[in-house]
Amino acid sequence: MTWEERWHPLREEWIIIAAHRQNRPWIGEMLENTEDKIPEYIEDCYLCPRNTRVSGKTNPDYEQIFVFDNDHPNASFDAPKAETPKAEIYRSKPAYGISRVVCYSPRHNLTLTELKVEEIVNLLKTWGEQYKDLGSLDEIKHVLIFENKGEAVGVSNPHPHCQIYANNFVFKTIENEARSSQEHFESTGKILFQEIIEAEIEDGKRILAENENAIAFLPYFARYAYEVYVAPKKTHQSIADLDESELLGFAKVLKTVLIKYDNLWQMAFPYVMVLHQAPTDDGDYSAFHFHIEFHPPLRKPNLLKYLAGPEIGGGNFLSDTSPEEKAKELQRLSEIHYKQTV
Numbered sequence: 601m602t603w604e605e606r607w608h609p610l611r612e613e614w615i616i617i618a619a620h621r622q623n624r625p626w627i628g629e630m631l632e633n634t635e636d637k638i639p640e641y642i643e644d645c646y647l648c649p650r651n652t653r654v655s656g657k658t659n660p661d662y663e664q665i666f667v668f669d670n671d672h673p674n675a676s677f678d679a680p681k682a683e684t685p686k687a688e689i690y691r692s693k694p695a696y697g698i699s700r701v702v703c704y705s706p707r708h709n710l711t712l713t714e715l716k717v718e719e720i721v722n723l724l725k726t727w728g729e730q731y732k733d734l735g736s737l738d739e740i741k742h743v744l745i746f747e748n749k750g751e752a753v754g755v756s757n758p759h760p761h762c763q764i765y766a767n768n769f770v771f772k773t774i775e776n777e778a779r780s781s782q783e784h785f786e787s788t789g790k791i792l793f794q795e796i797i798e799a800e801i802e803d804g805k806r807i808l809a810e811n812e813n814a815i816a817f818l819p820y821f822a823r824y825a826y827e828v829y830v831a832p833k834k835t836h837q838s839i840a841d842l843d844e845s846e847l848l849g850f851a852k853v854l855k856t857v858l859i860k861y862d863n864l865w866q867m868a869f870p871y872v873m874v875l876h877q878a879p880t881d882d883g884d885y886s887a888f889h890f891h892i893e894f895h896p897p898l899r900k901p902n903l904l905k906y907l908a909g910p911e912i913g914g915g916n917f918l919s920d921t922s923p924e925e926k927a928k929e930l931q932r933l934s935e936i937h938y939k940q941t942v
């Protein structure tokens with residue numbers, strides 16, 4: 601039973617691990633599996649091929665990946681000029697930027713988990729191209745690529761897709777991580793994330809998948825019960841810098857994690873998945889180590905991790921589960937997807 605505080609070196613904050621309280625493993629029945637009833641194509645899905653979106657634009661009859669500008673962008677170069685606030689301590693600026701949507705597949709009822717490894721490699725390449733293209737624009741300081749999956753995180757359309765937010769500021773998590781990584785490098789001459797990978801390999805208790813080029817683990821300082829990091833072993837500032845064999849190794853490890861997630865409760869496992877890539881302003885990010893973080897909102901099939909007093913109010917996480925125990929649960933699971941017959 602773990603009851604202690606653990607330091608999160610990338611975020612530079614404490615996580616309270618309070619897993620000593622009664623928290624029996626989930627042994628209830630499976631959720632009703634409705635996934636099989638979802639058809640391959642839905643007429644009123646705005647992401648399915650050939651359908652017309654709210655903007656009046658029609659999706660092409662795409663066969664693999666389809667990228668388009670979001671019809672409801674959070675930022676746009678058409679955004680209005682910002683009003684100057686009266687108080688000197690307040691600031692504003694126009695919401696300039698670009699928002700895009702990336703459909704992983706024309707098939708409405710697929711998930712990232714079910715894509716073939718080669719298809720995942722293609723998707724990783726698309727993410728790299730988008731990061732480069734958008735990041736090369738002067739006004740764009742950061743490209744955030746993320747997928748919200750499942751109703752537990754407010755997504756009602758299962759069509760497999762992610763979003764890209766290219767903005768004129770750097771998102772806070774990445775700004776912190778870039779700073780902590782750079783400061784660590786300046787004071788020790790070492791890459792912070794490399795040291796995390798070394799520590800995880802040395803300890804070995806929280807590793808879920810590993811090959812020559814990539815690794816996946818629940819970090820020692822995990823905030824969510826089933827939080828997983830997927831990283832290339834070499835330091836790269838973004839996914840655009842991985843070579844062909846690194847992409848393949850990364851895709852394999854990523855797929856293993858996704859399959860284990862689905863196998864956990866035999867359901868399409870909900871998560872927030874975020875690519876951590878260096879900002880695209882003019883800073884020095886040589887110590888930034890690209891990786892993907894999964895933040896699953898569920899602790900059990902019908903039990904959300906509620907963000908409350910400590911998290912929303914205080915800004916630090918309180919976890920009721922120990923990363924070692926949760927890693928053990930995931931390690932035990934098969935690497936073959938539960939829906940795959942044979």
Ligand SMILES: [Zn+2]
Nearest residue numbers: 645648708759
């Ligand atoms: Zn669809």
